[in-house]
Amino acid sequence: MSNLATLRFFSTPAHACSYLEEHQATTLFVDPKASITPKLYEELTRIGFRRSGDYLYRPHCDSCQACIPARVRVEDFQPRRSQRRVLNRNADIQVEMIRPVFTNELYQLYSRYIELRHGDGDMFPPTQEQFASFLMSSWSDTRFCCFRDADGRLLAVAVVDVLADGLSAVYTFYDPARTELALGTLAVLWQIEYCRQQGLPYVYLGYWIQRCRKMRYKEDFQPLELLLDERWQALPER
Template sequence: MSNLSALRFFSTPAHACSYLEEQQATTLFVDPKTQISPRLYDELTRLGFRRSGDYLYRPHCQLCAACIPARVRAAEFSPRRAQRRILQRNAGLQVELIAPIFTQELYQLYSRYIEERHGDGDMFPPSQEQFASFLMSSWSDTRFCCFRDADGRLLAVAVIDVMQDGVSAVYTFYEPSLPELGLGTLAVLWQIDYCQQHQLPYVYLGYWIQNCRKMRYKSAFQPLEIFVEDRWQDAPLP
């Protein structure tokens, strides 16, 4: 185990929370000068940290603890009826894993997604620089999982980091004009299957926020664990 006590951290000033309108947020960052190894990344992920570009962060709010790290126990997962329907609906899609790169095709899909799904968020407006600085990293084992239809059209991209004990679901963006396909759910189901195939125990889904509609979807992937009181424990069933 790494000497985590030797790490330096910085916190941001309080700012408007992206998820809960009435709350102020503070974010704790690992010192950007820290040399991040795969082992250290794994350890910090197990303590609830997430990656944004080359930065590792965790919520550090004084008056709120709504953002709770969540992970799926992949080996025990079995899709529910609605999830099985999404798998059947998208059975003809092909998935290709590629290195994290910038292309106009990838960026145009990302841009459409941000503009139509997150126009009220802190990621709007999208930019090419944002695409690279948010999704890519100089030290992580990152893959772009590209979902294409039979005509080769790019419909969705799941950005994942492969770790020793699973994958971290960094971000997913998809064609916003096709909500009936359930592409966001499909991306999570594919990551769970990837872990099952490679005998990796967990899919780290980021933060579960009970009172935020955009983040509650994670409860649909059971068995789900949440990191509370410095330990992983079963999440309540939805």
């Protein structure tokens, strides 16, 4: 029997949708008191759940199915010309995977990113407590992937959870002044290459939302699979 059968779930009241204006959303949460193991987390990830701190959630809206879980099929991924340019432009950047930790350097980058890129969102204003409660977890195998330039300056951090079948991309924050480096794209490309080297088949990218401009970027990483009707299916390339 799957461990999922032992879980309890709770749904929130309707609230303003973070992605689609004038829409109401409902979120399904795993019981916060449940004992989460790495194996259980992996099962939940494969059916579309995501992590925010210690909380596991999935959209559960009656009248809208716009938020669709997405993952990159690593073995068949080939970077596009624009993505190869991003890799070439950042050839001197070094990446180190570290255990989750709070440092002033990491927090200052996170705070600057939230203030300049998400000043109108529900994550503003950033706080130290928010940094820890959002990015870290007491039960996940989490890594901070730190991207540094040749002079050692921290440019970006990709927060990932290591799963048996890949990486779950939790969140990425980066220097908002360095738009020419396309650091968000670089972070995804690095995760795909890391999984390829480790023999892991997938990078889980969260939710693809066709009607939300900020979330459509995921379709640039083909082949992309979407969880539709409880089955992972390929998104046709455009």
